[in-house]
Amino acid sequence: MSDDALVEVSGLTKDYTEGETVTRVLKGVELQVSRGELVALLGPSGSGKSTLLNILGTLMRPTLGELSILGETLIGADDEVLTEFRNRHIGFVFQAHLLLPDFTALENVMFPAAARHGRERREDKVRASELLDRVGLSDRRDFLASRLSGGQKQRVAVARSLMNAPELVLADEPTGNLDRESADQVMKLLTEINSEDRTGFLISTHDEKIAARCRRQIYMVDGKVADDRQQS
Amino acid sequence: MLYSFKIATRYLTANRGQSLLLVLGVAVGVYVFVFMSALIGGLAVLLIDRTVGSIAHVVVEPADRDPTSLLDDRNGTLIAVLKSSQQRSTLQSAEAYLPILESSPHVRVVVGKVLGNGFMLKGEAVAPVQITGLEARDISAIANIEANLVAGSTDLMLGTAVIGKGLADTLGIGVGQSLVIRSERAIEQSVTVGGIFEIGVAGVDDTAVYLNIRAARVLLDLPEGLSRYEIKLDDLQQSRIAAADIAGRTGLKATAWQDQNAQLLEGLSAQARSGDLIKGFALVTIVIGVASALLLSTYRRQSEIGIMRAMGARRGFVVLVFVLQGAFIGLAGGLLGAGLGYLSLLPFPPPEATSGAGLPVDYRQGAYGAAILLTLLGAIAAAIWPAYSASRVDPVKAIGP
Ligand SMILES: Nc1ncnc2c1ncn2[C@@H]1O[C@H](COP(=O)(O)OP(=O)(O)OP(=O)(O)O)[C@@H](O)[C@H]1O
Numbered sequence: 365m366s367d368d369a370l371v372e373v374s375g376l377t378k379d380y381t382e383g384e385t386v387t388r389v390l391k392g393v394e395l396q397v398s399r400g401e402l403v404a405l406l407g408p409s410g411s412g413k414s415t416l417l418n419i420l421g422t423l424m425r426p427t428l429g430e431l432s433i434l435g436e437t438l439i440g441a442d443d444e445v446l447t448e449f450r451n452r453h454i455g456f457v458f459q460a461h462l463l464l465p466d467f468t469a470l471e472n473v474m475f476p477a478a479a480r481h482g483r484e485r486r487e488d489k490v491r492a493s494e495l496l497d498r499v500g501l502s503d504r505r506d507f508l509a510s511r512l513s514g515g516q517k518q519r520v521a522v523a524r525s526l527m528n529a530p531e532l533v534l535a536d537e538p539t540g541n542l543d544r545e546s547a548d549q550v551m552k553l554l555t556e557i558n559s560e561d562r563t564g565f566l567i568s569t570h571d572e573k574i575a576a577r578c579r580r581q582i583y584m585v586d587g588k589v590a591d592d593r594q595q596s
Numbered sequence: 597m598l599y600s601f602k603i604a605t606r607y608l609t610a611n612r613g614q615s616l617l618l619v620l621g622v623a624v625g626v627y628v629f630v631f632m633s634a635l636i637g638g639l640a641v642l643l644i645d646r647t648v649g650s651i652a653h654v655v656v657e658p659a660d661r662d663p664t665s666l667l668d669d670r671n672g673t674l675i676a677v678l679k680s681s682q683q684r685s686t687l688q689s690a691e692a693y694l695p696i697l698e699s700s701p702h703v704r705v706v707v708g709k710v711l712g713n714g715f716m717l718k719g720e721a722v723a724p725v726q727i728t729g730l731e732a733r734d735i736s737a738i739a740n741i742e743a744n745l746v747a748g749s750t751d752l753m754l755g756t757a758v759i760g761k762g763l764a765d766t767l768g769i770g771v772g773q774s775l776v777i778r779s780e781r782a783i784e785q786s787v788t789v790g791g792i793f794e795i796g797v798a799g800v801d802d803t804a805v806y807l808n809i810r811a812a813r814v815l816l817d818l819p820e821g822l823s824r825y826e827i828k829l830d831d832l833q834q835s836r837i838a839a840a841d842i843a844g845r846t847g848l849k850a851t852a853w854q855d856q857n858a859q860l861l862e863g864l865s866a867q868a869r870s871g872d873l874i875k876g877f878a879l880v881t882i883v884i885g886v887a888s889a890l891l892l893s894t895y896r897r898q899s900e901i902g903i904m905r906a907m908g909a910r911r912g913f914v915v916l917v918f919v920l921q922g923a924f925i926g927l928a929g930g931l932l933g934a935g936l937g938y939l940s941l942l943p944f945p946p947p948e949a950t951s952g953a954g955l956p957v958d959y960r961q962g963a964y965g966a967a968i969l970l971t972l973l974g975a976i977a978a979a980i981w982p983a984y985s986a987s988r989v990d991p992v993k994a995i996g997p
């Protein structure tokens with residue numbers, strides 16, 4: 365295990381049980397990601413991309429296999445520990461932006477910090493403002509999330525994912541609901557942040573153009589890593 | 597500001613109409629609670645006032661003294677004590693107790709009485725009577741005869757009797773007419789009816805005869821001593837304490853009105869229990885209402901709860917957000933309901949000041965603090981299940997594909 369290891373996964377298996385039938389969705393995933401990497405996760409629908417991201421995000425427990433993030437073995441940790449770990453080290457961007465609609469853009473960005481400290485600290489407000497600035501939405505900071513456009517919401521979600529300065533951001537089809545222009549804008553943002561902050565990104569997508577912006581592409585087929593390409 | 601506090605208030609204010617309805621619903625329950633408290637309390641005040649208004653708060657009588665055996669028990673002697681029903685218990689040297697009684701705490705008036713039974717005869721008509729002899733000035737001190745006089749006056753001169761209306765009707769006599777009283781001692785006296793009263797208690801109106809104490813002493817063959825002292829207090833709730841105190845100071849038997857009116861107290865406590873039942877139902881309604889509204893809200897906000905959990909909000913945080921919502925609703929509904937209850941009860945005069953007409957609600961007995969506190973606790977309890985289920989939301993399901 366190198367000091368640079370961000371994600372280490374081996375033999376990762378996930379079964380879904382629906383009534384009597386058990387479906388194996390992940391069938392022994394092997395994966396290593398280092399700090400600061402920008403990784404695209406590709407593969408046909410149903411190949412298990414979202415399932416893998418949810419497990420990496422500690423939102424879901426694998427059925428079998430080894431998982432460690434930043435050197436911490438997370439298999440078997442209890443919910444409190446996982447929640448805390450997620451809050452400190454992992455950011456999320458989902459396909460359906462998923463902001464809190466009754467809160468302003470600024471409040472949404474601040475949420476991960478406020479949840480950690482139990483209150484909205486002044487320095488967190490400043491950082492959230494800066495992040496909104498960075499995603500080009502400083503003029504929308506006091507808008508309710510429900511009043512923002514789809515592209516704006518997704519940029520707020522990106523800013524939020526960075527609030528606690530995580531080492532890993534998991535983005536599940538972050539541009540899936542966006543038009544070309546907004547999608548490019550968001551991708552540009554993610555690549556910028558990656559190169560400036562050395563934040564590791566795992567981005568699932570169906571879009572080859574989006575994937576092409578990432579130095580590394582992992583192809584999943586039927587619950588396994590089928591191909592792993594590194595661009596130079 | 598506590599962050600869970602902020603989220604809870606934001607959730608409530610985001611759906612203003614819904615929150616307002618919920619608070620109103622709770623307020624109605626609280627209003628019922630307050631109103632029932634005031635009504636049950638008011639009825640008790642009214643009944644006690646009506647009953648205790650015409651009786652003594654504390655009655656002081658000679659202690660029942662059974663003779664103590666001076667014989668040695670081991671002899672196996674059997675002692676029988678014969679108590680004659682003719683044997684009357686009187687307070688000998690009653691005057692000696694008067695200063696002690698008058699200086700006891702809460703005592704307002706002390707009235708010495710001689711009591712006995714007898715008959716009133718008017719021509720062929722005979723009616724059993726209870727004879728009360730007292731000082732002329734004391735006639736209205738225990739039961740307010742003066743205020744309930746229907747004819748004549750309350751001047752108790754020698755040879756005058758003030759009698760109840762039921763008795764007067766039975767004998768067919770009016771003020772100024774003469775008749776004969778025969779006591780249990782078979783002594784007869786001729787008296788003139790000086791006044792007729794009606795206090796509304798059948799047992800009294802049908803049998804009571806008030807005489808001047810000197811006339812009564814002759815009639816009842818009680819040249820000295822008193823049958824009992826009757827006492828009115830400045831606070832009738834203190835009766836038992838005052839009675840115990842008097843018994844301790846004098847060695848006499850002192851009985852509080854409560855102990856002579858067990859039925860009334862039983863009735864009052866049954867009434868209070870049914871009031872409690874209704875209040876309990878009001879609280880249960882509040883709890884069910886709040887619980888169902890919050891449960892619906894956790895269902896609607898499932899995906900938001902999932903996001904919060906994914907962003908690293910702990911389960912306890914989610915629980916707090918929903919419990920606080922319950923608490924806010926309970927507090928707001930409690931304050932509103934209690935406030936409206938107070939304002940709507942205020943125009944009603946207290947029951948003891950009314951003639952018995954109208955609603956006997958007592959605004960002083962609205963139990964506002966208890967209503968607010970119980971509602972707050974009930975609403976918090978109601979929030980626990982929704983809050984717990986919210987904290988169990990699976991973020992993955994909420995995020996969805
Ligand atoms: N909660 C669940 N219960 C049962 N089966 C599930 C569940 N979630 C996903 N699956 C199944 O697991 C498989 C992988 O799903 P997953 O969402 O990980 O695929 P994906 O690669 O993200 O697909 P897409 O590109 O369409 O988003 C699918 O066959 C799906 O039907």
Ligand SMILES: [Mg+2]
Nearest residue numbers: 413414415997
């Ligand atoms: Mg997916």
